[in-house]
Amino acid sequence: MPTYILLMNLTDQGIRTIKGAPERIATAIETWENMGGSMRSFHMTMGAYDYVAVGEAPSDEAAAAFLLGLGSLGNVKTTTLKAFTKEEAGSIIASLP
Secondary structure (H helix, E strand, C coil): CCEEEEEEEECHHHHHCHHHHHHHHHHHHHHHHHCCCEEEEEEECCCCCCEEEEEECCCHHHHHHHHHHHHHCCCEEEEEEEECCHHHHHHHHHCCC
16 A cells, blocks of 8 residues: 655634644544545644654545545544555666656
């Protein structure tokens, strides 16, 4: 399955309602998994992003649908990176002309 790195920042609404974050995070992970994905890790972070997660989804379309739904709730804004394993990167590089 494709791997995605999810970089998230709390919105004004998200920080105002921060005490509800643990439940929202659990619900989001459950939703991701119900859409066929697997959440490998989730972290609250200090620095440029408030949360960082690494997950797998069955397709770009499934990941996009999840992220649009997550964003529509108004608690976080996301930046998503599609990630490639070192083996996938090697294959991509080997295919260069």
